[in-house]
Amino acid sequence: MMDRKEHAQRRRLFARGFSKTNIKHNWEGVMREKIQLAVAKIAEEGKAGEPVDIMKLCTLMSSDISSHLLFGESFRTLEKGEVNEYIRVLTNALKGNGIGAELPWLRATGKWLPFQTTRELWRTNDLLADHASIAAEKGEALTDGDVVCEIISFFVAGTDTTAVSLTYLIWAVLKEPTLRDAIEEEVAQLDADYSDADIESKCPLLNAAIEESLRLCGAAPGALPRVVPAGGIDLGGFFLPQNSIVSTQAYSMHRDPELFEPPLEFLPERWLAESKNRVSDAGRAAMTPFGAGSRTCLGMHIAYMDLRPAAAEFFRRCPGSQRAPSTTEESMELENFFLIAPRAHRCEIMLGAEGLR
Template structure:
């Protein structure tokens, strides 16, 4: 039963009821001229109220019947899950609001298995075969409308596009500028410059205060790298030692997007009852897009590829051109994608390595052997460094949560269950990367998984196939090579210049580092402090 149709008819009935009751009251007055005006108005009001209540009861009945029908006849009823999953998504949404979605869904997988119904029209999949079927190229599963709610813009960027053909055209334009070769040729020097400055500022703070928050400085470093590449205009947050208003607004917006994507009704209520607190979360797009004109102006400058969009436009000479509004959207989106993600990953990397002295000693010994003038390409061959990075991304990747996909219009059979059209199938790397049948001792930080073929923890083909810290299939993150460049250069710098003299601060507890999840993750304590030894 389609609710909008019946509700429209019922509201019309409500309207007719009001008119009918009013006509009846007029007839009564004609027949009984001695009826007092107050009594007449009272009878009219009573009739109107009775009609309204009856119609509202009918509307409520329609809603209840619709819920009952869906709960009793939906093919998803065969999918395991909590009893309430077929009736409501409220427990799931509460987990979202509390920043606990990945933990909530993971707990359900542990209890019910690899296929779990987590809401009336959504299932969570934690199975390698299901993962491949959903995210494989040409699978027919497309990005769900959730992504459009996430960005809440009139024209989505490459990240949020749900139209596969439009996405393929747009992604092709970015392919070469974001390739490993192009980044090393044009932007490696920028990355190294910002990393060196971040390390210098950390060392200065350690000398004066004896303690430093690495999350803060990695965030400033990633911000300056991303703003230089995307806008052609560095924000200079490393020099200032704090984020600017643009980044503060961006951070609030990211939180609002994570909540708004899961609870789109909140945005509707905000438009009806505008509140200052809601404004800070949901109504920043004009400000962000206006700042995006900096990227447009620098793209058009005659100074020779001042930002990465100049390279993108060069690639698009014979194809689709980016409009100014597209550049604004893409610059903002790529800045979001390249800032908190890199900063959070580096923060967890430092925390994990400093928590494992044997790993720390091995990594320091490896990077100390690098010659002067080494290049980022040289770092790609270091087994311990890259094992540390990959194991960090497995356990603490910045975007380990849902990757929602819309089931094809013909429906699909996944894992032995029929998923009707309109169903959303989601996977989360947080759970896939913690499957003990794929990753032995999944909660243990074992970098030898990634380079030691004789290790009992070595990766098999299945593990390699479902390793997805940057997404999967044709929607893998555009900035993957930039991310690895920043992770390698920054990690090498930290463990050559700083790590030997520091240890984790007592404030850096397991509770402080628990993963808080609003689309991206962050340490629950919103800091990761290290201090000088002794």
């Protein structure tokens, strides 16, 4: 949606539903239920000393949360233990749209190429629309097409993004046993009926680890194209003509050595207020895992309310967990089709000797 006025109107329509207060009041219990089920599934699959693919379970959890929030009923993929056709199609859509954003001409022609793989990549929006077809009200309500488009967007934005962010967070922490132990000790102090607000206020190290994980492994670190408005604009000493396509992308900004030193190391302490090497105001301004300005991700509060409780529940109930031998730096190398994923498309861990707490 390029028209700023139309975008502002649409954003106002959804803003209240995505507010932090509304999410906490209406959906925290639902989200907590799915998170607890996901951690129980991790324990069940790993109880015999077998490796557990947490990326798969994080994806099932996120899809169940997103579907419940969008449709009022979960897809129940966690209970079934596998993704449904909707999510399979969605995965293809993410790849196709990611490539199409960089190569628009390929988006236009790809669906007509005589190869099943390429046709699936660019015809998935049609298939998703079939899944999400909903009747709209008359008057100023959204049209059928608008509703379908928004449902697709919200589901895409709320499923793989959260799943991959949580996967990389757990992986990064398990790489450092001392950090893992400190976070486990921190979350162990929470009451049994802890809330997201408790984690936010009482678990500074976990919150810092989440921020650092989003810095290095935010789900959408690539280019976010924008069109220069009429008349053009002077920016940083350069004139950008109207209708030029420009982009910012978090990947480079989050690795700027002038803002984050050392830029490639996972150092949660840089986000702690008492740290001598804490992130500067300029560094915080450059942190854009959810975008920036008027186009900031509407679902940011949902994402944090997924990440904080899910991470806390995992480190509370699965102490001493480790990376499985199959999970290496190479297998977790970023693969980017607009949204990132591990190159191996899995992240296996082994539960600690204590098992589920």
